Amino acid sequence: MSFRDRIANWDILGHTKLWFSISTTIILIGLIAMGVNWVKFGSPLNLGIDFRGGSVITLACQNTPDSQKVRDIVASVGYKDAIVQEAQGNKVIIKINATSVSTDDITKIVNEVDKLYKVNKDATQITSIAPVIGSELMRNGAIALLLALLFVLFYISIRFEFKIAAATVLALFHDIIVTLGMLALFRIEINAPFIGAFLAIITYSVEDTVVVMDRIREKLKFKLRESFRELVNKSITEVWVRSMNTSITTLFSSLALVIFAGTALRDFSMTFFFGLFSGTYSSIYIASPLLVLFRGETLKEEISKKESVVKVLEEPKESALEGPSQEAVTSEVNEEAKASKPKSKKKRKTSKKRK
C-alpha cells in the first residue's frame, strides 16, 4: 500500500477521542507551564519590554564582562531587580523591566561598564519603552486579534454556514492557546512582532480549515448516499497531502529564519512554527470532528431535504416547476435534482472567468 493510499483509507474521525486527547494534553502542559511561570516569575508568559515597558541595554565589550559586577553597577544606579546576562561575543545584556528608566541612568550605567570593560559603541543597542505604552500595545494587540477572529466567524458564516464558522473559530482558539502554552513552556520572550506572528497563525489555520471545509461542501452537493461522517472523513483524507504540503513549505522558510536570523527573528519564527503545527493539526483533527459533532453524523437536514424533493416529484403539478429532472428514473431522481443546481452554478462561474 502506498503512502497516499494509506492516507486515503485512514479512519480519522473514528479516532476523534484520540485527537481530542492529544490536544487536551498539549493544552494542559501549556497551562501547567503558565502556572509554574506565574508562581516562579510572577507572570504566566515571558513578556518582553514591548509589552511591559522598561529598558534593554546590550553592550559589546572588549574585555570579557563579569555579569555579577555589572549587576552591582546597575543596582548602584538604583535598579536592583535588573536581569543581567552574559552573551556571545563579550556581550552583556541588561534588562530592566516594567519601569521607566531615565536617559541619565542609562548613560551612567553605560559609562560605568565602559570604564571596566571598554564598550564598543558601534555594537551598542538600547531600547526603552514607557510602561504605559506596553500595556496599551497589549490591549490593542488583543483587540486586533479578537476583531480578526470575529471577522473569520462572520465571513465563514456567510461563505459557508454558521456551524462551519464555529468549528473554524474554535480550531483557531485551539491554535492560539496551544501556541501560548508552548511559549510559556519554552519561556520564549514575547515582544511586539508576536502580534504579527499570531495574525499569520490565524491566517494559516483559516486557510487550512477552508481547504477542508471547501471539500466537504463540494461533496455535500453531489453525494448524499453516505453518512455525513463518512463524507467528512473522505474529504479530510483527500486534502491531507495538500494540507501537509502547504505547511511544510512554510515550515521551511520559518526554519531558515530560526537557523540564520538573529534572536529577535528567531523567537518570532519559533512562535510561528508552533502555530503552524497547531494550525495544520487542528484543521484536520479538531475542526472536522467538531463539525461532525455540531451537525450530527447522519445528515438529518440533507436527508429531510432529499425526502422533500422525492415528495415534490411524486406530485406531478409541482414537479413541472422543477424542470428537466422530472423525466428521470425514480431511483436516480434525488441525485439528479440535487446535482442540476450546482452544475448550472458552476457553468456560470466558469463562463464569467472566461471573460
Add this chain to the structure above:
Amino acid sequence: MKKRLLVWFIIFLIVFGLAVYIDYTAITASSKPLETLNKFESYIVPRFGLDVKGGVRFVLEAVDTPEVKVTPEAMQTAISVIQKRVNALGISEAIVVQEKGANWKRIDVELPGWKDPEKAKELIGQTALLQFKTEDGTVVLTGAHIKSATLEFSKDPATLGRPVIAFQLDAEGTKIFADVTQKNIGKTISIYLDNKLLMAPVVKSAITEGQGVIEGNFTKEEAANYAALLRSGALPVKLNFIQEEVVGPSLGSYTIRMAVIGGIVAFIVIALYMIIFYGYLGLLSALSLVFYVSLELAVLFLIHATLSLPAIGGAILSLGMAVDINVIVFERMKEELKLGKTLKSIINAGFANALRTVIDSNLTVLVGAAILFYFGTTVIKGFAVTTTIGILSGFISGVFVTRLLVELFLPQTSLKKPWMWGI
C-alpha cells in the same frame, strides 16, 4: 485562444522585466553613497528600518496640559519644528513622521547613524519657549518673532569671550521690541526660556534695530544648542518621550546579511521541494515564485516601505505561503488527472477551486493586516504593510502567473507522462 495567452505572456514578461530592473537598481543603489544617486535611484533606494541600519529612534507623544490641548494643527507645527531641529543636528536621512490611525498624537523620529541619544533628546524634546517679560510679569514678546539666532562670543568687557546667543527679530518683532524697550527704559526686561530665567537686564535705551544678545552662563555647546532651538521655533504642545532605541550600526548589517542568506536558503529548499513533489509542475511554480519575489520587492521599494527586521522576517515567511496556492492547485489537478479528464478541464478545475479557497483565506489576512495597521505601533504597521504586499503579489503570481505558465508550457502529451505531475 492561443493569441490571448500570448498577449498575457507578453504583459507578464514586461511586468517581470520591470520588476527585476527596479530590484536591481534599488539593490545596487543601496550600496552607493547617497549623493551619487540619480533621481530614480534615490526614489527607489531601500529604506531600511533602524534595527537594520543603526542609529537612534524616539517616539514622542503629545499630551494635553491645562493650558494647551493637542490638536491636529499643533501636531503639524510640532513636526515641522522637530524637522528643523533635526536638520540642525546635520543628519541627512532623518525621518520625522506623525503616526497614523489611533496613535495620531505620536511622532516618530529616526536618526540613522546617530550615536548620541542624549544630545538628540535635549534638542528634540525641549519646548524652547523664549519669553520676554516686563517687571509686572506680562509677556511682551516671544521666540516666535526670532528670525535668526547664532552662537557668538560676548564683546562686553565684563563678560568678554563668554558664549552668548545673538538674535535678530523679524520686522514685526523689531517694532514690538522697539516699542517695549522705549516704554521700559530704566526698568528690567527678563528673558525666560521654558520658564527658566536666563537674564534680567536693565533697559538703558530703546532698541530699534531688533537685535540683541542673550547671556545666561552658557557653555559654548549649550549656547549653540539654544541658538539652534530658537532658530527652529518653539514646540506648540508638550511632548513626552515614550520610547527610545539605540542600535549600533554594525549589528544591523550582520543581521541583514544573515536574513538574506536565510531567504535564499528558504527559496532553494522550497523550490526543490515543489520540484520533487510536483515534478515539471513544481518547476513552473518555482518560476512563478521567482516572479513573486521580484514583484514583492519592487512594490516594497516603490512604496518606500520601511524594511525593519520583523518586516523582512515576514517577507521571508511569506515565501512559504506564496507557494501554498500552487500546492492547492496542483493537488487538485492531480486528482482530476486520475479521473481521466482532458488537460483543459484539469487546468480549469484546479484553478477554479483554488481561487475560491485562496480568496477566502487571503481576505482574512488582509482584514487582519488592516486592523493591525490601524492599531499597531510603527514596527507592527511595517509588518502589516509587507504582509499585505506579500499576499497581493502571492495572489497575482499564484493564481494568474502560474496558470499562464501551466497553460502555455504544460504540453498535451503531459497526460501520459507521470513525472511531469510528480506522480
